[in-house]
Amino acid sequence: MMSVRCFLQLSACLIAFLLVFGSVSVALAEPEGIESLTSKQSAVSENEVIAFFGDSITQAGARPGGYCKLIGEAFAKERPELGVELVYAGISGNKVPDLERRLERDLLSKKPTVVFIYIGINDVWHSTRGKGTPKFQFESGLRRLIKKISDAGAGVVLCTPSVIGEQKDGENSLDGMLDEYSAISRKVASETGVTLCDLRKSFVDHLKANNPDNLRSGILTRDGVHLNVDGNRFVAAKASEAIANALKKSETDAGSASSLFNGKDLTGWHVDVPHRDNHPDAKPTFIVRDGMLVSLGNPQGHLITDKQYENFRLEVEYRFAAKPGNCGVLVHASDPRALYKMFPKSIEVQMNHTHAGDFWCIVEDITVPDMVKRRGPKEKWGITEGKARRILNLTDGSEKPVGEWNRLDIECLGDQIKVWVNGDLVNHGTECTASKGQIALQAEGAEVEFRKLELNPISELSQ
Secondary structure, three states: OOOHHHHHHHHHHHHHHHHHHOOOOOOOOOOOOOHHHHOOOOOOOOOOEEEEEEOHHHHHHOOOOOHHHHHHHHHHHHOHHHOOEEEEEEOOOOOHHHHHHOHHHHOHHHOOOEEEEEOOHHHHHHHHHOOOOOHHHHHHHHHHHHHHHHHOOOEEEEEOOOOOOOOOOOOOOOHHHHHHHHHHHHHHHHHHOOEEEOHHHHHHHHHHHHOOOOOOOOOOEOOOOOEOHHHHHHHHHHHHHHHHHHHHHHHHHHOOOEEOOOOOOOOOEEEEOOHHHHOOOOOOOEEEEOOEEEEOOOOOEEEEEOOOEOOEEEEEEEEEOOOOOOOEEEEEEOOOOOEOOOEOOEEEEEOOOOOOOOEEEEEOOOEOOOHHHHHOOHHHEOOOOOOEOEEOOOOOOOOOOOOOOEEEEEEEEOOEEEEEEOOEEEEEEEOOOOOOEEEEEEEOOOOEEEEEEEEEEOOOOOO
16 A cells, blocks of 8 residues: 555655646746736737747747746736737747748738747857857847847847756856857847847846756756746746836837937838839939938839837928929828738828828728718728728818928827818818828829928827
């Protein structure tokens, strides 16, 4: 007969096994730190898309008990009303060049709003068999990843690589390289302005205090690299804090008045001109001239902000430089080339001479008073090709003569858009199907000069 002592020892071993391998669900308290992301005070917005991009540590993090999964479960429990979506994009063995190769397919196509990049272990570890990533390639690759993700309008959290062995700092064979690569990640984060999650420092500090026997593994990892139960909970907490900081930083950046044009170059914008797909040497459509941003009109397309914005007042000063023509400011822009393989999904505030202030619905919709009078028969309304997408403004004739400067003010708050031209209220729409997005300027055949593009946060509409 089994003794009570043996039974208790066997039971303890079984519970430990189940906790590690996830064969049963055991209720554990949420890791401290996750609440910084899931609390009512966090900067997480509705329909936030949080992506985890990395190697086998992140791949395993998407499994039950994994650090990504813990964060997802916390959202489902604490903030289900937000509809937060998590994207799991970890693949075993990946290094920085691998992330670059699959960036569009596995990440950008999911339209994340913030990306947690946990990479660097294999870039160092694989060097022992001649397949690591040289330091200069590691740094340049991180910079390209961050630029492309930022250009897509997402925030970024960059991690330092954690550990390859849990012995005292300096006693694991690759500690020196890990410190060098961590220093590179810190430098890149600092110089690009993204949020740093310094897992290397956090791991080293934790192990110094919690590994008195100087074990190679078993504290936060099961093999010196891959996370165990405690390690996943540890990283879930650190990741949550860093993601919360990144979202708060984006909110703070958006919460202060800023010029979208620096007067020198097109920093903060990217160009989408379909003609250039097959004619990369075509003349530029958007240039900077004499301190002004200029849309030359052709080849036609759009100049789009890298960042997304919501709840703002945009003050635009523009003029048609030589002869009257067409142009527009697009707000709440998202999917590129959604209409006629040219226009991004958005609401256009028309600048066409004598019609400034009309709304054009571009795969988004909006409601105004007197809809039939201003849009035409209801059965013809629509937001795609061939539909009645134009909504007339309240009054024409608010523009100044060609060559003189006009002021266009656009306020976007929640589902409302309000427009003034030279101080005249020309449009006010509600029930807009989008409430945030990028801002775009059009090139539609006429040369237009912009001398002011200033954005201010608002909490109420002007009267």
